[in-house]
Structure formats: structure tokens, C-alpha cells
Amino acid sequence: MPENERIPAPLIVEALKAAFRGQRTAPAKDGEPLGWVLSVPDTHQRSVIAELEGDDELRLLTCSTEDEANAIAAGLYIGGAEVALMIQHAGLYASVNTLRGVGLDGGVPLFALVGLLSREPELEPEDSPRSMVRFAGPLMDTFEVPHALLETRDDLGLIPEYYALSRERSGPAVVFVGRETA
Amino acid sequence: MRPEDVLRAINEARGDALVVPTMTAVPAWRTIAPDAPSVACVGFMGGASSLGLGLALAQPDQRVVVLDGDGSLLMQLGSLATVAGAAPENYTHVLFANGVYQTSGSQGIPASGSVDFAGMAEAAGYAFTTRIDTLEELRIRLPELLSVRGPVLVELAVEEAELTPMTAPGGDPLRVQVERLRERLAGEE
Numbered sequence: 001m002p003e004n005e006r007i008p009a010p011l012i013v014e015a016l017k018a019a020f021r022g023q024r025t026a027p028a029k030d031g032e033p034l035g036w037v038l039s040v041p042d043t044h045q046r047s048v049i050a051e052l053e054g055d056d057e058l059r060l061l062t063c064s065t066e067d068e069a070n071a072i073a074a075g076l077y078i079g080g081a082e083v084a085l086m087i088q089h090a091g092l093y094a095s096v097n098t099l100r101g102v103g104l105d106g107g108v109p110l111f112a113l114v115g116l117l118s119r120e121p122e123l124e125p126e127d128s129p130r131s132m133v134r135f136a137g138p139l140m141d142t143f144e145v146p147h148a149l150l151e152t153r154d155d156l157g158l159i160p161e162y163y164a165l166s167r168e169r170s171g172p173a174v175v176f177v178g179r180e181t182a
Numbered sequence: 183m184r185p186e187d188v189l190r191a192i193n194e195a196r197g198d199a200l201v202v203p204t205m206t207a208v209p210a211w212r213t214i215a216p217d218a219p220s221v222a223c224v225g226f227m228g229g230a231s232s233l234g235l236g237l238a239l240a241q242p243d244q245r246v247v248v249l250d251g252d253g254s255l256l257m258q259l260g261s262l263a264t265v266a267g268a269a270p271e272n273y274t275h276v277l278f279a280n281g282v283y284q285t286s287g288s289q290g291i292p293a294s295g296s297v298d299f300a301g302m303a304e305a306a307g308y309a310f311t312t313r314i315d316t317l318e319e320l321r322i323r324l325p326e327l328l329s330v331r332g333p334v335l336v337e338l339a340v341e342e343a344e345l346t347p348m349t350a351p352g353g354d355p356l357r358v359q360v361e362r363l364r365e366r367l368a369g370e371e
Contacts, residue, residue, distance in 0.1 A: 036239070061239075061268055063232075064260025071229035072264075075202075075236020078221060078364045083236075101226035107357035170357075 006182035019163035035082030044115030066091035228257030266307030303335035
């Protein structure tokens with residue numbers, strides 16, 4: 001994929017802000033972030049993470065594990081904050097019990113951007129020879145978690161759409177990041 | 183110390199703190215503090231410290247008290263670093279150290295008796311850590327532990343609990359607890 005077709009990180013950050021603003025019922029108070037991004041660093045989304053580190057409206061918190069990120073998200077949600085996760089597919093596999101407990105049993109609207117590291121651009125993820133890529137979508141299907149694939153600028157609307165969906169269904173919703181961000 | 187006595191002491195001292203119990207603390211807390219603003223970590227063992235961290239970050243003006251277990255914390259030990267990194271000043275992490283996985287049959291935790299949880303929290307960067315062995319000392323120090331700048335970790339040497347989530351199941355489903363506390367907090371703003 002040509003470099004100029006990769007999604008620039010600032011556009012993803014703006015899409016996250018739009019997602020958060022779409023759910024807030026009141027403007028952020030002094031000192032309160034517009035929303036939180038919980039990250040376990042992901043190679044595909046590293047430019048977004050770097051962008052978030054300098055952002056004034058969003059608060060980035062690096063977590064030790066994806067299990068933690070899910071549980072922290074639950075606490076933030078209960079406390080009235082907006083929150084999104086940015087993780088890697090390996091972390092999604094590693095944290096499925098917490099995703100199940102928090103998102104399905106707890107009814108917490110977990111929204112996650114999940115990087116599909118090593119995904120072959122010419123293949124659909126389900127056709128990838130790499131199990132890490134191939135089984136990510138079916139895993140979410142098993143958990144009845146709606147998911148979509150973010151690849152180009154035209155897909156950026158998926159971020160507020162699936163964020164809102166997670167709130168509407170009181171459960172998880174995932175947007176896979178199919179290509180490395182710019 | 184009997185964990186039930188510890189929970190009664192915490193309930194008497196907690197003020198308006200938000201509370202996150204897990205594992206053996208859950209059934210006793212349900213009885214001792216039925217009206218406390220609480221949400222239990224059940225079904226994702228090891229998540230209490232993180233659940234409490236999220237609450238503390240979203241509600242920085244309210245104390246958050248996590249009632250954790252030693253076996254539980256070991257399942258998400260990295261959360262000590264995550265909590266320390268986030269540095270919530272309103273966070274008190276109470277660790278019930280009985281040395282066993284009581285709920286599953288009291289199997290010993292790894293390195294039972296030699297793991298220094300307060301020391302690990304201090305090394306991770308918690309602002310205040312301590313270990314307490316008697317109920318008398320705990321009662322005296324609770325006001326400090328619930329008000330000093332956090333994150334705080336207090337390791338308590340406790341006996342096994344009277345009840346576990348296996349011997350005393352029940353309570354509201356997590357989904358109900360989540361929405362009830364969320365609505366309660368929204369109503370306070």
C-alpha cells in the first residue's frame with residue numbers, strides 16, 4: 001500500500017474524539033479529559049499512540065496487560081468517563097476471559113481498536129495463513145462481539161459508529177486496524 | 183486477623199469511599215455493608231486492582247478502596263506498576279494476605295509466606311505502603327490509610343474467611359452492580 005494511503009494518526013485521534021463527544025452528555029469540566037485511551041502498545045497503531053502522547057484532550061494510559069485495560073475501562077465507565085482500548089490481536093487472545101466477564105457478563109461497553117499485526121494487505125484477514133490474523137474475527141464472532149475492519153480513510157466513520165454501538169448494546173465492539181497507521 | 187473483622191472496621195471508617203471487593207471479601211462485604219457504593223470483581227479474577235483504578239481516575243474526588251486478595255493480585259501483578267504509573271492519589275489497595283487460594287480449596291499461593299506484597303508495591307512506585315498484623319493496629323491506622331495521598335497499599339496478615347463465593351454464592355449479577363453504581367455516581371454530580 002502506498003505510504004500516502006495509510007491512515008494518518010491525527011485522523012484516528014480525531015475520530016476517537018468524535019466518538020467520545022457523541023456520547024458525552026456534558027462538556028468536560030476543568031482538568032477532566034474528554035476521554036481515556038488505554039493502551040498496551042501495538043505496532044500497527046504506534047503512530048497513533050505517539051500522537052496521543054501529545055494530545056491535550058485525551059488521556060493516554062499505558063497498561064501492563066490487556067486484562068488490566070478491560071477492567072480499568074470498566075471502572076472508568078462506571079465512573080462516567082469515556083474510554084477506548086488500543087491493543088494488538090495477541091492481547092485480544094490473551095484477555096478473552098476478562099472481555100467475557102467485564103463486557104458480556106458485566107454489560108460494560110468496551111470499545112477496542114485492535115491492530116492486526118502481520119496482516120497481508122492483499123488478503124482478507126480470514127484468508128491469512130497466520131493464525132493470529134485469521135482467527136481474530138472468528139473469535140469475536142464466537143463471543144457475539146460485532147467487529148469491522150479499518151483500512152482506509154473512508155473507514156474512519158467506523159470508529160464513532162462502533163463506539164456508539166458498544167454503548168447501545170452495553171457490550172464490546174471491536175474495530176480491527178488492518179494496516180499500519182501513518 | 184479475621185477478615186470479617188477487618189471488613190467491619192473498614193466499613194466503619196470508609197466514609198463515602200467507593201469499594202471494590204473480590205473473591206472471599208465479596209460475600210462478607212455484601213452482608214456487612216449492603217448499602218455501600220460497591221462493585222464486586224467476580225468472574226475475572228485478578229481484576230479488582232484495575233477496576234478500582236478506573237474508578238479512581240474517573241472519580242478523583244472520591245476515595246476508592248480495593249479489597250484484594252494475595253492470589254488475585256498475583257494473577258495481575260503488573261497492575262502494581264500500572265497503578266503506580268497512573269498515580270491516583272485517592273486509591274487505597276487493601277490486600278488480604280492469607281497465603282492461599284481459599285475459594286478453590288485453599289491451595290497455597292506461589293511462594294506462600296515469603297512474598298512481600300507491600301515491598302513489591304513500594305518498589306513499583308506506590309506512594310505509601312505498609313503491612314499490618316493486628317486488628318488493633320488496623321483500627322488505629324485506618325483513618326490515615328483512607329486519607330493519605332495514594333496510591334496506598336496495605337498488606338494485612340489475615341486468616342481464612344468464613345465464607346467464599348463458592349460456599350455463599352449470590353448477590354446481584356455484575357451487570358446490575360455496574361449500572362447501579364454508575365447511576366448512583368451520575369446522580370451525585
